[in-house]
Amino acid sequence: MEIAWAEFTPVASFAGGAMIGVAALFLMLLNGRVMGMSGILSGLLVKRPDWPWRLAFVIGVIVGPFLFMAVAGAPIERQTVMSGPLVYVAAFLVGLGTAVGSGCTSGHGICGLSRLSLRSFAAVMAFMVSAVITVALVRFFG
Amino acid sequence: MLMMITALGAGTIFGAGLALAGMLNPAKVVGFLDIFGMWDPSLGLVMAGGILVNATGHYFVIKRNHPVFDTRFDLPTSNIIDRPLLIGSAIFGIGWGLAGYCPGPVVATLLLQPADMLPFLVTLLAGAFIGRWLRS
Incomplete structure (x- = not known):
């Protein structure tokens, strides 16, 4: 293992993470809801009376990066790692997996681990290990 | 409201x-x-x-x-570590590792790059729809 010092952004990433923590805390303190992106999204796929706050949250997530760009006065750096039809395989697996596994990086990662949930810890271990193996396989065979 | x-x-x-x-x-x-x-x-x-x-x-x-x-x-009540949890999370990890997108960033980049991210989100939701159906 070699550390990519040139790409490492400890201060911005820690501060951004703290903001994500504040968002999760707000949603729990004010609305009593877990801030899990996959759960909030997939809850919009079924007929439920609680769709207004879910949609409001989604709109906020879409608007947030634009607020960041306005405040930072800089564009958001983005490089894709994959193009072509395999991207949609990835998208499908993310949707399928988070629905079957009841959560993603925000729900299990940020919220579940903060509640010391053993179930979320197991989920985080499962998706971290499988993601690391996937990236390693792409590196060696891709 | x-x-x-x-x-x-x-x-x-x-x-x-x-x-x-x-x-x-x-x-x-x-x-x-x-x-x-x-x-x-x-x-x-x-x-x-x-x-x-x-x-x-x-x-x-x-x-x-x-x-x-x-x-x-409204907190999750289950604390059972079962197969859907582990298999689902592992499947998510494959998708996450392939494209580098978990659900939060997909939504957050929707209007930054709509031509790419809108079809990505629709495909993700199709997967989530099938996932919910499999789990029920």
Whole structure:
């Protein structure tokens, strides 16, 4: 293992993470809801009376990066790692997996681990290990 | 109405936080997962910052009888580590590792790059729809 010092952004990433923590805390303190992106999204796929706050949250997530760009006065750096039809395989697996596994990086990662949930810890271990193996396989065979 | 405004606010902070953290860049996310290549530990600090703030706050928040704008805390009740949890999470990990997108950044980049991200989100939702059906 070699550390990519040139790409490492400890201060911005820690501060951004703290903001994500504040968002999760707000949603729990004010609305009593877990801030899990996959759960909030997939809850919009079924007929439920609680769709207004879910949609409001989604709109906020879409608007947030634009607020960041306005405040930072800089564009958001983005490089894709994959193009072509395999991207949609990835998208499908993310949707399928988070629905079957009841959560993603925000729900299990940020919220579940903060509640010391053993179930979320197991989920985080499962998706971290499988993601690391996937990236390693792409590196060696891709 | 109040719960919509607070959700909008929380979502905005989440989206802006993802942007500041560098998590809207798939190459950076994959850089964290690439422990056998050039490893970028940044995502680990995102998790650390998020959990530090949220865990500390959560400890005090759940001492309340109910949230500010609702009658009860809607917390997950299951603590069973079963096959759907582990297999589903592993499937998610494959998709996450392939493209470098977990659900939050997909939503957050929807209007930054709509031509790419709108079809991505629709495909993700199709997977989630089938996943919900499989689980029920």
